[in-house]
Amino acid sequence: MTQNIIVQKYGGTSVGTTERIKAVAERIKDCTKNGFSVVVVVSAMGKTTDVLVDLAKELSSNPSKREMDMLLSTGEQVSIALLAIALHDTGIDAVSYTGSQIRMMTDGNFSNAKIANISTDRIISSLNENKVVIVAGFQGIDEDDNITTLGRGGSDTSAVALAAVLGTRDCEIYTDVDGVYTADPRMISAAKKLNEISYDEMLELARLGAGVLHSRSVEFAKNFKIRLHVRSSFSLENGTIVMPMEEMVEKYVVSGITMKQDEAKVTIRDIPDKPGISAKLFNALGSCNIYVNMIVQSTGHDNRASISFTVKKEDLAKTKELCTELNKDFGGSSVEAKENIAIVSAVGVGMLSHYGVAGKMFGVLSGQNINIEMISTSEIGISCVIDSMYAELAAKALHKSFIEEI
């Protein structure tokens, strides 16, 4: 049977205290009164995970990933038990399950495992007994019954995966913000909540630093066409629905402006232009687990080219060292690093059909006398690297021009 099943996920802040857990229980109760069979996925309470990580670090600078997963998965287990207890206290029957108990099978990649499949038998049978089913997010087991965790944002992925296997179309993601905004409202007070956004825009926003949802859960939702309703557990207002582009009613040329300040730029100048150098460089960075975001190669004079790219600030020292070493072979004139940069971006599916967004963007920035150091574009996004001192100014001007004045 596929009754009216709804999957809800509550994040760490939403279950951060026993008071909050009671509020969540009341919300779930209301949902059952409206005739829904509810499957709930919860994260660890508030800062639990951080506390556990700190304990492990007191014991080892490089703790085993298997044991970290054993350790961290307890956080969600505490939450599911407490939420079940809170639901019982409101008179609602409920049962909690660990990842192991619902056979949330993953690969054996500890700390960043991928879901392989989920058994729905136990969930369905509990739903048929009119129980609310509470599942520990973030965790699974590998084929040897070892506990695994799904990496950052893993509970979102658990929820979406459950929605997929249960054949429901809707998954509510309760968090501490009330939806996806056109920009970070802490920085841009005119930022507006979006009612709808497409999977691809959401992925692009996530990549560019607007981190309401983690990419993997959005990819999962996209693959299974599950509508994600991102909303606040602190209010009854509707949030933002992440959905297939073709089903969207509202479509903006630009739906979001993001700003990212946690990256640094590295430039290797005047490399003799011969094939294979880029491959060597980025393979070397990749094999050191250094994540490269933007890459620009500019051809200069005398068949020499410069390569610029951005990496996370925390990887900068290692990156510079590696590039200096590689450059002995490449023969470039210098390796330069710049930390005080920002990446400002405009994202929107409308770009697919509207020309001129890039030109307008560059115009807005130059109108503020802001120099653009790197440019990169994707199908639905344009990003510019600028000096970090102009970051907020740039974001505000772009938001005004692309969103407020439309």
Place this chain on the structure above:
Amino acid sequence: MTQNIIVQKYGGTSVGTTERIKAVAERIKDCTKNGFSVVVVVSAMGKTTDVLVDLAKELSSNPSKREMDMLLSTGEQVSIALLAIALHDTGIDAVSYTGSQIRMMTDGNFSNAKIANISTDRIISSLNENKVVIVAGFQGIDEDDNITTLGRGGSDTSAVALAAVLGTRDCEIYTDVDGVYTADPRMISAAKKLNEISYDEMLELARLGAGVLHSRSVEFAKNFKIRLHVRSSFSLENGTIVMPMEEMVEKYVVSGITMKQDEAKVTIRDIPDKPGISAKLFNALGSCNIYVNMIVQSTGHDNRASISFTVKKEDLAKTKELCTELNKDFGGSSVEAKENIAIVSAVGVGMLSHYGVAGKMFGVLSGQNINIEMISTSEIGISCVIDSMYAELAAKALHKSFIEEI
């Protein structure tokens, strides 16, 4: 293969901080250097369980036992992961397992489950890979894969059960005291550590309030003839070995003096002496989950008898109420309760072959002008109820006479 396997159990205080966990790891490391294959059972860190219980109580006055087991079992899971991480950091290979992962099968009696069987496959295979195996104490799973817990002292029972199925004869129980004493050293400074004690004495001591080990683990050890070495994780000194009586080298007539002040006495006076009244009374108490310890019935005049018994102080109000109600039917003259009592006891296997212990005990008490309100005897123990104001005086006098002056 049965190599030199040793099972060690570390209690909550022994793993109460990361510093303590490191010390435990060093101790285990030494043990492996001596050629042992080590299986370790750990409890939850320090006050973790209390903190979790408090969270649950904030949500419900009567939380579901299944969900409490789900909740509390996380405490041990945290400990096993941290201990594994600490062992790795000392260069020792180790792997942690939950109760579920080693198929520690129990009945479905949540919060007080009994172990049915344990699979040794995974443990043996990890030992054969030269890994220290770390098992979460206190927890198991029922046949539906629900997490269960074993009740108070459950980790001791987990350790003894593992020793039994692994066919080892020795199980070390590391705790925050350095062994079993002839009396509580906080009260009687002359109390001596025992090198050996029999299972039955240990059980009698546990019943009478000397709670180093919980009864069920001792019963388990007795059934499987496993020697329990109760010792401190804070020192390298030998502790006390709990062992079969017939293997003991040291045998004392009296090996321990205990004193218990958490019980209260109830007396129903002058009940007409007719059959079935005692049965009715104690069945009624039992069905209200009131645990009765000592019972004395005295025949008085006119075919009337008085019944006195002791119950836990926390059950006194309920007990008195129940007895007053029952007495309407029994026809006794009054129901009296006395809270300020103490039970002093002498325990020793030597009593089996030595007469006169009871006489000597009564003599010691009367020598101090202490009135005995109730007496009860078992094969290896004699207990007297006295006024609590004399409790310490009585215990000291008995210890002096039965232990120090031998």
